[in-house]
Amino acid sequence: MKRLWWALLTFTLGTNLSSPLYPLYQTKFHMSAADISLLYLVYALFLVPSLLLLGPLADRLGRKALIIPSILLMVVATGFFAFATQPWQLFVGRGFQGLAIGGFLGSCTALMLEQTDPKNYRFAVVLASFTTMVGMGLGPGLAGVLIQYVPLNPFQFPFLLHILLLLLDLIAVLSVKETFQASLQQRFQIALGVPQQVRRPFWSLIAPTSFFMYAFSGTAFALIPTFVVSILNIHNLAMSGVLLFLLMLIGGIAQLLVARVDLFVINNWGVILTVIGAFVLVSAAPTHSPLVLFLGMMIEGCGSGFLYKGSFGLAGQISTHKQRSQIVSSYYVAGYSGLIITVLLVGRLTSAIGLTYAFLCLAIALTLLGCVILFAARQIKATIS
Structure with a gap:
């Protein structure tokens, strides 16, 4: 459970990692506040269908079958931010983040709960909710401190650090046993x-x-x-x-x-x-x-x-x-x-x-x-x- 908790924390850390950089993007790419708001809009537009379409797949293919591709997609999304030279790359990265979080969040939480002792189930539910919320806030907090006080490229360093954490997540998830028996015969249905x-x-x-x-x-x-x-x-x-x-x-x-x-x-x-x-x-x-x-x-x-x-x-x-x-x-x-x-x-x-x-x-x-x-x-x- 500890490995999955760590994966949940560090994965969700990336969802808002770019937020403190928005004023710098406005200067670098000549973007307005309205343009910046569209970045968040793109994230949500990709996240909603991802939640609806990818979530039910975990009940057919298994939890890890969705978690692992989601981590890899988040690596790609973070790479778009780390090496962006044009505004459109930020929008592509944000869209990929929406898809990745939609595929990862429900599956990882389910795997966490399924590996929990029934006596600790209620605690695990609270921990998963708390970790998700804190992880989404920890990203901008960490990024803000790094770009302000670490004398490295502010447009790359926070994202390269997150890619490293995602690769560690991948190792952690691969080492966890699958708890759900895949069933391709189960009917696919949007819940x-x-x-x-x-x-x-x-x-x-x-x-x-x-x-x-x-x-x-x-x-x-x-x-x-x-x-x-x-x-x-x-x-x-x-x-x-x-x-x-x-x-x-x-x-x-x-x-x-x-x-x-x-x-x-x-x-x-x-x-x-x-x-x-x-x-x-x-x-x-x-x-x-x-x-x-x-x-x-x-x-x-x-x-x-x-x-x-x-x-x-x-x-x-x-x-x-x-x-x-x-x-x-x-x-x-x-x-x-x-x-x-x-x-x-x-x-x-x-x-x-x-x-x-x-x-x-x-x-x-x-x-x-x-x-x-x-x-x-x-x-x-x-x-x-």
Whole structure:
């Protein structure tokens, strides 16, 4: 299990490794903030079909049969970033990253859980969720520190280091025994859809919450590094990377702290904290205060952790074992739809009215959607409980 835990951590580390470099790419390739947001959009557009199409293949071919090609694809994707001389190479690399994470994440998590002693199953589930969240934040944190303080090529060194870690992942996975018996006779089916009996709670509360959560987190990873440099005039590239790491770390810790709290309560507090954090972040622009920005990201981290714990927990609560894969897939599709739509709109608004006002529009939109979610939670609680 330790080898798979390490592979999960270091693989997910690469998904947002490029985030602190976005201001440098803007200078090197003459890219706008809207262009940078499209990089994140491409990642999500490739990730969603990858989750839906590649995930079910692991039930036919085995876990490692999907994990190993995904690691190799991530090596290729990281290579595109390390040796990029044109903007299109960044977009190709980002698309490959989306495909790779979609094939790797579910299969590696499943293999981890299948190798866990039944007595430790609940701990393994929490560990997998925590590791994934921290890994996605550790990437920009590590990259920011490396490009700011290590006197090596900032466009190559973080990615070459990640390629080395991926090769170690490959060795670790090859040494792990396959736990799933491949079945080519099993029917290939995309696990998407919501059974009729749970459509109301899912579409009224759970899906909007997933949309809400990913709408902010996606925008943060796409545009916070640019916000730090262009609006706050902070040119220490480690700053944005560490902020994104803390966003995910606090989100992971927040989930652990509320493990036994009512899911509706957690979800509602997640909505409230996310809205508050969004306005605190916007207020960092006129005050030019790194402390306000830091405070806003900490509040957002708690909000994101609560939202994920509450909404994902409710998705599991309303589903039977047979329905779970369908509902989980639909949950992530709703979430990444929020990411795609919001990043696209905020990118367009940035070109039209500037990054600060684009973030203000996002905060207002989150407030309105948050009110809808809080109202829906009151209506749905009696249905689920």
